[in-house]
Amino acid sequence: MTTRMKHLECEDNLPIDLIREILLRLPVRLLLQLKIVCRSWNSLISSPEFANHQLQRSTLTQPPPLLCWKVPKRAGDVMHCSSQSLILDRQHQPTTFGSHPADGKVIWGSCNGLLCLLQGYPFDTLTLLNPSTRSVSPSVPFECSHKCGKLVFFGFGYDILHDQYKFVMGCRGSSLITDSKVRSGAIVFTFGANPFWKTVDHPVFPYDIHGTSNGIFVSGTLNWIVYDPTISTSYEFEWFLLTFDLETELFGRLRLPVTRSRYDLSEMPPLQLHNNCLSVCYPTPHKPIICTLWIMKEHGVESSWTKLLAIPFDVGISPYVSVASLYISQDHNLLALNQSDGNFFVYNLRQNQLVSRVPYEHFGACLFLCQESLVSPSHYCGLKTIQV
Amino acid sequence: MELLCIRQWISGLLPTWLSAWCIKPVGGALVRQEPEYILLALMGSPLKKIMLCSSEKEIFSVEEQVMVQHSVIINNMIEDGSYNHEESKIPLDCVDSKTLKKVIDYCTHHTHHHNDNQEDLEAWDAQFLNVDSNGLYDLLMAANYLEIRNLLDLIYGTIKNMIKGKKIDEIRRIFNIKDHGFTPEEEEQNRKEYPHFY
DSSP states (O other), rough: OOOEEEEEEOSSOHHHHHHHHHHHTSSSHHHHHHHTTHHHHHHHHHHHHHHHHHHHHHHHHHHOOOEEEEEESTTOOOOEEEEHHHHHTTTSSSSOOEEEEOTEEEEEEEETEEEEEETTTTTTEEEEEETTTEEEEOEEEOOOOOOOOOOOEEEEETTTTTTEEEEEEETTTTTTOHHHHHHTTEEEEOOOOSSSEEEEEEESSOOOEEOBOOOOEETTTTEEEEEETOOSSSSOOOOOEEEEEEETTTTEOOOOOOOOHHHHHSSSEEEETTEEEEEEEEEEESSSSSEEEEEETTTTGGEEEEEEEEETTTSSSSOOEEEEEEEEEOSSEEEEEEETTTTTEETTTTTTTTEEEOOOTTTTTEEEEOOOOOTTTTTGGGGGGEEO | HHHHHHHHHHHHHHHHHHHHEEEEETEEEEOOOOHHHHHHHTOOOOOOEEEEOOOOOOOEEEHHHHHHHHHHHHHHHHTTTTOOOTTOOOETTSSSHHHHHHHHHHHHHHHHTTOHHHHHHHHHHHHHTTOHHHHHHHHHHHHHHHTTTHHHHHHHHHHHHHHTTTOOOHHHHHHHHOOOOOHHHHHHHHHHOOGGGG
């Protein structure tokens, strides 16, 4: 809309709730800048309630997320870049990266714009970082009597009802821990002014994780792709979705999208988040398409698995690749990572053609999608925010 | 809404020259009115009207259907029976005549032209919001008071575009922020952090 707008010069000031409505429609980066306009705007934008409302609104509009990863060196930084800048990237326009000193910490989860960092393996401390606001919480010691060893599955998520962030961990089926009490209990760490550990009921159904043990947060739940070892053979696995409700702290299971070919099931790709829905990108090397992206439109509703798109063979991406789809922009550009050659690529869905390729220099590091948000890490650890 | 079906049927019967004839007062101004409505009025089934009273005590007559569709406040008043068609007028002490006329104009246009294509509606909205400084402020306060969702979204969208790319003192002027409340040390710090914003 182009209007020759004059200023909104008002004799009286706009009431604060109308200011709030205006600010809630703005992107996070602009909001951080607008904090310096005046003190009342500063308190408004810094308030945790505003951060949560802004998060809810942006979940509806789905702005491009940040891509975050840890440089795979001991003292490497946590890096991030905007997926939008990768989509717009051409060879002569470098993408700007942000970085945060991480001194030995590794990203173990992402939720609502917060990254959960752990130090040590097994673990010494937990820290929350918001890459958009560059604020970090103090490190919380990982003091847990429940020793799960190293073969664990884990996840970081948000309990909407209690307004708390939680970290979940449990033994993988192939864990070497013999203590049955430990094996059969998952543990939940709740962040806050008085953080605590709690043992929760493990799912009764047998399962094991193959591949990525990092849970995906969506709609108040954490999710992993697992298989049933009791009825799986070397060539055919019975896959399903393990889901943990952060509010009720109960495990459940869901079906994955039904695919016709038996081949599709034996090599399960990782579970991902795509425009706020769970997604799986099945490779199909023997057909005229490279991969098919399925998303679960309504979380918890098995029949809502929908085939979103298929990337065909003849678009300049070599076949037999493993593709991680990351984000689809409003102008129908798909940003994805070719996991076989370590390049990001942008594929236009309307024109059915490859737009660009950008090398991912830290190929091998685990990539996390992170929304831009104003959520304060220190607030959820019960303290005032520290600016990095 | 059988009236709309009747209206569409009638509009198919009427010659286009008739629309030039059909002018009637709506919301205190003379506007071109669809011939179907005139014919319905002549047929003796006038569309139900309500009376809105501005802060300057001027009365505006507008179709009930139009205001009920757009304003949550007016819709609630009519639904809970606090409005009596024979005698009452709805007093809107926060809204002056000029603004009320504009609001009625917006609601009427969007009700009667809701089938138009998106581009035409957007062009009309852009023209509608081509008002001066105080006009936009008054419209925002009126739309907020009457709870007219789509007009509010339109105005918020415009203000959002006004903010983007502006320098800090321009934004302070737009929102009439005379005293930003920061100490000189804090302002200095802010200036260092966002030099391009100043």
